[in-house]
Each structure stands twice: as C-alpha cells, then as structure tokens.
Amino acid sequence: MKELIIIVLTAVFVNNVVLSQFMGICAFLGVSKQLKSSVGMGGAVIFVMVCATACTYPVYILLDRFEITYLRTVAFILVIAMFVQLIEIVMKKTMPGLYNALGVYLPLITTNCAVLGVTVANIDEDFTFVQSLFNALGTGLAFTLALVLFSGVRARIEHSDIPESFKGVPSTLIAASIVSLSFMGFSGLFS
Amino acid sequence: MKDKKKPLSAEFTKGLLKENPVLVMLLGMCPTLAVTTMASNAIGMGLATTFVLVCSNLVISLLKGVIPKAVRLPCFIVIIAGFVTLISFVMQRYLPSLYQSLGVFLTLITVNCIILGRAEAFASKNKVLPSVLDGLGMGLGFTLALLAMGSVREILGSGSWFGMKIPYLKHDPMTVFIMPAGGFFVLGCIIALVGKLSHKKPPKEISCENCPAAAICGKDREDCSAAESEAAE
Numbered sequence: 001m002k003e004l005i006i007i008v009l010t011a012v013f014v015n016n017v018v019l020s021q022f023m024g025i026c027a028f029l030g031v032s033k034q035l036k037s038s039v040g041m042g043g044a045v046i047f048v049m050v051c052a053t054a055c056t057y058p059v060y061i062l063l064d065r066f067e068i069t070y071l072r073t074v075a076f077i078l079v080i081a082m083f084v085q086l087i088e089i090v091m092k093k094t095m096p097g098l099y100n101a102l103g104v105y106l107p108l109i110t111t112n113c114a115v116l117g118v119t120v121a122n123i124d125e126d127f128t129f130v131q132s133l134f135n136a137l138g139t140g141l142a143f144t145l146a147l148v149l150f151s152g153v154r155a156r157i158e159h160s161d162i163p164e165s166f167k168g169v170p171s172t173l174i175a176a177s178i179v180s181l182s183f184m185g186f187s188g189l190f191s
Numbered sequence: 192m193k194d195k196k197k198p199l200s201a202e203f204t205k206g207l208l209k210e211n212p213v214l215v216m217l218l219g220m221c222p223t224l225a226v227t228t229m230a231s232n233a234i235g236m237g238l239a240t241t242f243v244l245v246c247s248n249l250v251i252s253l254l255k256g257v258i259p260k261a262v263r264l265p266c267f268i269v270i271i272a273g274f275v276t277l278i279s280f281v282m283q284r285y286l287p288s289l290y291q292s293l294g295v296f297l298t299l300i301t302v303n304c305i306i307l308g309r310a311e312a313f314a315s316k317n318k319v320l321p322s323v324l325d326g327l328g329m330g331l332g333f334t335l336a337l338l339a340m341g342s343v344r345e346i347l348g349s350g351s352w353f354g355m356k357i358p359y360l361k362h363d364p365m366t367v368f369i370m371p372a373g374g375f376f377v378l379g380c381i382i383a384l385v386g387k388l389s390h391k392k393p394p395k396e397i398s399c400e401n402c403p404a405a406a407i408c409g410k411d412r413e414d415c416s417a418a419e420s421e422a423a424e
C-alpha cells in the first residue's frame with residue numbers, strides 16, 4: 001500500500017507529467033485558460049489514462065505472448081483511439097450528466113501524448129497491473145494539478161502590462177517556466 | 192491549391208522559416224521542450240521526425256484515393272506509427288546512446304501533431320512530389336527550431352556545444368537552462384524573437400485554430416469550438 005501511495009505522489013509532484021516531463025503541453029497551454037475547463041479536461045484525462053492503462057496492459061501481455069512487442073506503438077495508439085471513441089459513445093447514452101461535464105474534452109485526448117506516454121512508461125518501468133493503474137491515476141492527477149495551478153497564473157497574466165513581443169504565447173511559456181521552477185523544489189523527495 | 196501553381200521549391204522552403212512548424216505554427220511543443228537539453232539530441236530528434244514525416248507524407252499521398260474518408264485518421268496514425276517503429280529499430284541498432292537519451296519521446300513521435308497535421312492538411316490532398324517536399328521542408332524546419340533550442344540550452348546550461356567545451360562558460364554553467372524550467376523560458380524567448388523579427392504579432396494562444404488535430408478531435412472544428420464556448424461560460 002505504501003508503495004502505491006509513493007507511486008502516486010511521485011507522479012504528481014516529483015515527476016510532474018507536464019512540468020517536468022513535457023507531455024501534453026498542447027492541451028496544457030490550450031485549455032488552461034479557465035479554471036472550469038482545466039478541471040473538466042483534467043477529469044477527462046484522469047479517466048482516460050486509467051482506462052487506457054487497464055486496456056493496454058493486457059494487450060501488451062498478449063503481444064509478449066506472441067513475441068511481437070515491437071508492435072506496441074501501433075497497437076497502443078489504436079487501442080487508445082478506439083477506446084476514446086467508445087467511452088464517448090457509451091457515456092453519451094448512459095451517463096449524460098458526466099458526458100456534459102467531461103464529454104467535450106474527450107475527442108481532444110486521443111492525440112494527447114501524455115496518454116500514450118503513460119501507457120508506454122508503465123511497460124518500460126516494469127510496473128505490475130495494479131502499480132500501472134496507480135501510476136496512471138497519479139499522472140492524471142499531476143496533469144490536473146498543473147492545469148488548475150496554471151489557470152490561476154494565466155488569469156493574472158491576462159491583465160498585466162507585458163512588452164509587445166512577449167504578448168500571448170511567449171509570456172505564457174515564461175509563466176510556465178516559473179511554475180515549473182517551483183516544482184523543482186520537490187525533486188528528490190522520495191529517492 | 193490547384194489554380195495557383197506554386198513552384199515546387201516553395202513547398203520546400205515554406206516550412207523552413209515562414210511557416211516553421213514550431214516557432215510560427217506552434218505545433219509539436221512536447222518534443223521541442225523535452226529533448227533539447229543537448230544540441231546533438233535535438234538534431235537526432237529532428238532528423239528522426241523528418242524521416243517519419245517524409246515517409247508518411249509519401250505513403251499517404253500515394254494512398255489518398257484508397258483510404259475511405261471516414262476512417263482516414265486512424266489509417267494515418269497507423270501508417271505514422273509503423274514508420275516510428277521502423278526508425279526506432281534503426282536507431283536502437285546503430286545509435287544506441289541517442290536511442291537511450293531520447294527515450295519515450297521517440298515513441299511519442301507518433302502523436303506529434305506536426306506529422307498528423309501535415310498528413311491531414313497537405314499530403315491527403317496533394318500529389319506525391321509536393322507532399323514529399325512539404326514533408327522535407329517541415330521536417331527540416333522542425334530540426335532547425337530544435338537545433339536553436341538545443342544550442343541555446345546546451346551552451347548556457349552545460350557550457351558546451353555538441354559536447355565541445357566552451358571556454359569561460361564551462362566552469363560555471365547556469366544549470367537551470369537544462370532543467371525543465373529553462374526549456375519553457377528559452378522557447379518563450381525564441382518565439383518572441385521570431386515574432387519580433389518577422390514583424391508579426393505572436394499568436395494569441397494555442398487554440399483549435401492552430402491545431403491540426405482539430406480534425407481528429409471527433410467530427411469537425413465545430414466540436415472544438417463547442418468545447419471552447421462551453422469552457423467560456
């Protein structure tokens with residue numbers, strides 16, 4: 001149990017998926033404009049990551065059985081793309097409330113590299129099935145945390161006086177740099 | 192595209208500077224930030240992506256009449272993923288140290304939005320030769336941007352360039368530049384600089400407009416803007 005908690009905390013703080021591993025930057029910069037959309041996107045990512053891990057882990061075992069693990073990139077991305085579509089359809093029919101909250105963000109997630117990244121990382125790190133699920137959960141939480149924190153920062157930038165050349169994306173990136181700097185304080189926490 | 196006959200060389204050169212995928216169109220940010228701690232890694236990543244981009248553009252423009260429209264995006268992704276697997280085999284065999292340092296980002300070339308974006312916006316609508324040149328130009332533009340990032344970060348962060356020590360800087364390098372925070376900072380500055388030099392306003396933000404994956408996000412652009420307006424409420 002202790003080990004699982006450490007996996008989650010490491011993923012959230014020490015190896016934050018956005019701020020120290022640079023995955024899912026597009027979604028991070030695109031969606032973090034408002035708090036509400038940050039939370040929605042984060043929720044959708046957590047959900048998809050955990051489910052995608054639950055799907056790709058057995059797929060990898062299957063590939064391993066036939067000794068064709070080199071096909072994992074192709075297999076994983078197909079599984080994720082299919083899966084996101086499936087969730088969208090099922091959610092729309094059975095859970096309209098949840099669909100309204102998270103559904104609009106689902107299509108954006110297929111090409112979010114954090115999802116493919118976490119499924120591949122689970123294999124590379126030799127996690128067991130349960131550990132993989134917790135790692136996916138932690139990574140999703142990390143993504144949400146980064147988005148929520150950053151949406152607050154962006155609300156401040158919006159109204160500040162910035163040199164002309166830095167308006168827009170450059171200032172956002174520099175703000176991201178400072179937020180990332182603060183996460184460096186967590187490095188080496190659990191080692 | 193058919194009426195205005197652009198010279199073939201224009202398809203090649205537009206990717207280098209004018210429509211540089213990273214610095215102007217703001218695509219493919221993840222590898223740009225992640226692998227540019229060293230100039231040599233940046234070049235390796237850039238060339239690997241260029242290879243995948245050229246090959247996938249070639250195959251997709253050849254198959255454009257064959258692939259049904261409804262399932263084109265999964266088809267594109269599978270083609271791209273195939274080439275990514277290929278390049279990672281080659282790299283693992285011949286450049287094991289580069290393979291190690293690129294790590295998971297080599298696999299993640301599959302979801303690099305530049306490649307899918309070019310497949311969707313260009314290769315699936317154009318003939319073979321322009322598509323290959325477009326892929327080559329975009330790939331080299333990406334490599335160039337990565338090299339710029341990698342050089343700045345390696346020179347300031349480790350006091351060396353392609354592993355060569357630089358006098359004066361090597362004793363006391365500013366390590367923060369090779370840390371994640373430095374990556375964001377340098378990219379922000381480079382984008383601002385390019386905007387200043389080209390007298391263009393930097394794009395306000397990364398939204399569905401700039402995102403070629405908008406097409407993959409479900410049905411249409413509408414979906415994306417629905418997400419945006421939902422968020423704006």
